[in-house]
Amino acid sequence: MDRGLVTLIGMSIAYVASFAGLAFAYWGWKKHLRPEARKEESR
Amino acid sequence: MVTFTGLDWFWAGAFLLLMVGGAFFFYRLARRSESDFFLAGRGLPWWLPASSVFSTHTATDTPMWVTGVIYAHGLRGLWYTFFTAWTAIASFVSARIFRRSLAYTQAEWQVMRFGGLGAELLRGWMAGWQVFMNMFILGWVGIAMGKVGSLVFGWPVWVGLVIPSAITAIYTLAAGYWGVVMGDFLQGIVAIFAITLVTLVGLSAVGGPAEVSARLVEMGDAWRLDVFAFTGLFTGDFPVAWWLTMLVIAVVGGFGMGTSIDWYVEAQRIQSAKSVRDASYGLWAGGALTLVRNGFWAAVILAFFVLAPNIADVADYELGWFRMGFELLPVGMVGVFMGAILAIHLSTISSHLNLGALYFTRDLYQRYINPKASERTLVWMGRAATFVLLLGSFFYGLMMEEITAWLIFALWLMMAGIWLPNILQVVWWRFNAWGYLASWMANLGVSWLVVWILPAFGVIPPLPDYGQFWLLMALGAAVFIPATLLTRPEKMDHLVHYYVQTRPLGWWGPVQREAERRGLIAPEAKPVQVGGRPLIRRTWTPEEAEGWSREDWIAIVLSPVVYALIIIGVARLLLGQVDGALITLGALVGAFALYWVIDPKLRAVSVEYETKQARYLEELERSVRWDESALDARVEG
Numbered sequence: 001m002d003r004g005l006v007t008l009i010g011m012s013i014a015y016v017a018s019f020a021g022l023a024f025a026y027w028g029w030k031k032h033l034r035p036e037a038r039k040e041e042s043r
Numbered sequence: 044m045v046t047f048t049g050l051d052w053f054w055a056g057a058f059l060l061l062m063v064g065g066a067f068f069f070y071r072l073a074r075r076s077e078s079d080f081f082l083a084g085r086g087l088p089w090w091l092p093a094s095s096v097f098s099t100h101t102a103t104d105t106p107m108w109v110t111g112v113i114y115a116h117g118l119r120g121l122w123y124t125f126f127t128a129w130t131a132i133a134s135f136v137s138a139r140i141f142r143r144s145l146a147y148t149q150a151e152w153q154v155m156r157f158g159g160l161g162a163e164l165l166r167g168w169m170a171g172w173q174v175f176m177n178m179f180i181l182g183w184v185g186i187a188m189g190k191v192g193s194l195v196f197g198w199p200v201w202v203g204l205v206i207p208s209a210i211t212a213i214y215t216l217a218a219g220y221w222g223v224v225m226g227d228f229l230q231g232i233v234a235i236f237a238i239t240l241v242t243l244v245g246l247s248a249v250g251g252p253a254e255v256s257a258r259l260v261e262m263g264d265a266w267r268l269d270v271f272a273f274t275g276l277f278t279g280d281f282p283v284a285w286w287l288t289m290l291v292i293a294v295v296g297g298f299g300m301g302t303s304i305d306w307y308v309e310a311q312r313i314q315s316a317k318s319v320r321d322a323s324y325g326l327w328a329g330g331a332l333t334l335v336r337n338g339f340w341a342a343v344i345l346a347f348f349v350l351a352p353n354i355a356d357v358a359d360y361e362l363g364w365f366r367m368g369f370e371l372l373p374v375g376m377v378g379v380f381m382g383a384i385l386a387i388h389l390s391t392i393s394s395h396l397n398l399g400a401l402y403f404t405r406d407l408y409q410r411y412i413n414p415k416a417s418e419r420t421l422v423w424m425g426r427a428a429t430f431v432l433l434l435g436s437f438f439y440g441l442m443m444e445e446i447t448a449w450l451i452f453a454l455w456l457m458m459a460g461i462w463l464p465n466i467l468q469v470v471w472w473r474f475n476a477w478g479y480l481a482s483w484m485a486n487l488g489v490s491w492l493v494v495w496i497l498p499a500f501g502v503i504p505p506l507p508d509y510g511q512f513w514l515l516m517a518l519g520a521a522v523f524i525p526a527t528l529l530t531r532p533e534k535m536d537h538l539v540h541y542y543v544q545t546r547p548l549g550w551w552g553p554v555q556r557e558a559e560r561r562g563l564i565a566p567e568a569k570p571v572q573v574g575g576r577p578l579i580r581r582t583w584t585p586e587e588a589e590g591w592s593r594e595d596w597i598a599i600v601l602s603p604v605v606y607a608l609i610i611i612g613v614a615r616l617l618l619g620q621v622d623g624a625l626i627t628l629g630a631l632v633g634a635f636a637l638y639w640v641i642d643p644k645l646r647a648v649s650v651e652y653e654t655k656q657a658r659y660l661e662e663l664e665r666s667v668r669w670d671e672s673a674l675d676a677r678v679e680g
Contacts, residue, residue: 011487014172014175014176014179015487017171017172017174017175018168018169018172018175018483019168019171020171021167021169021170021171021172021406022164022167022171023167024167024170024407024411025163025164025165025166025167025170025410026160026163026164026167027411028167028411028412029160029163029164029411031411032414033163
């Protein structure tokens, strides 16, 4: 397999995993952390 | 193929049983809490993290890689292996800061250092990256073991990939990090024994250390004994520019966190140490032992070169160390050698299984999915994640062998682009989450531009590795510095909290002044001493020891020098060179001086933390006992 293509595939998998973690964090932040932070602020 | 006698099978089996059984013994400790399953309760004396740092740095593919660079470059190849020297400064700077943060992982540290949505995105990003990275390393190291199994027994590659990893998973699943670290200790001893044995046998096979050197001179390869055999300032395959770049990446990288891929693994060891002092010494000693190991390997690989000087294929000469062991050791000892290979393999597999599970459990599951999970649930989630990682590594290792090989290179590029941001996030208060996130994103694009696209279109010539590194760094900085300065700094409340807890080194003036104004820390008082300040101060109160002083800077300068003396001295000493003995002696004196200068301060810093640590563990014990008794009552009911 071509060196450039292989590296592209490999790096893409790494970045997909990282973006998945980032998306998870955004979802968790909206669902759990932001409401808690707002509750804290309103006290 | 190697012939195994009954005695060889006995020794290999006995070592395997000792390593697995010894680690499994700690099953009960691991189930107490998440802290025990992933950090051994943060109570380890320095020598346990040290042995774990050494064992984790020694994987199945490590002797292949070290053999490759020494066979091709001679002793100057030792500088390629000197990347381990990131621990020289990190032991006294970033390890201290990270240990004080009490973060379980580097991803968790991100939300302590930065705040708001940006910090959470970073934590998720890093957790995803690390879950992948650990699975990738497991697959990569597993394939290396598969190749060894194929060489020794003629087994199909999948056998070496699957069977040892599955055995490792048994004690990692049961005993968590307790199993990892206790296994690493036993595996470290076995590995050191075998490395020493093969070096002595290999040197004897040529006729002794002096004979190896004499033969190299006769062959017209005397330059292979010179660690500074440069090929020019910018030309040839070992120019000064490349050497300096490697030194800067390794040594200066110690000011940051994540400048080396190994940081993420060692961060767990740093946090599992019982105090700042133990964390510092654990990391330093583990790094030093790794350099000694490289010196031993270098000597025996030069002996291998003398015996077999004309191997052109990299894949063939990379197996030199394994060949020396299997071909030269007598019957019975071959089994011991196989036991040692299993030891270095198991230690790496167990570390990455547990670390990948830690990132998933702590930074994704507990933080974003089930923040109210009990300790018991978290331990079970850790086990489930370990199992899934194991299966993922099999898939990755078997299906993507070729991609994995090139991904190593891709990951190096990745580290090049975020090397500077990894330092800035530690030493510069104004650097923020958006700047750091921008550096990761920018790196994806610029690495492709610099390495393939621009050279392919003739915009720039193909660059040597050191040229790529500096250009990637400059292009990345052109993105992340404006991103930092065009977005708001982190909130001062958040920064002050972080500053008071970790007392970082670097440009933190505005935050320090704010913390002082709020009365959270005492203004940096110059200690009053009769007759002025001594050149080296050896009496400190915990408050005085919090700041950075001349003693820290002496350690920062002396530590990499000692490391360099160790790696050069040991290799040349084993090759019968007189200067090797003198350099090794210099390393020992330097190490003692380092200890003499920094130990009083590290002790003072640690006193306060050990007290807090004891309270924390006491509290944990109470809560876990309650948790277990409540569960027992429910079961009985």
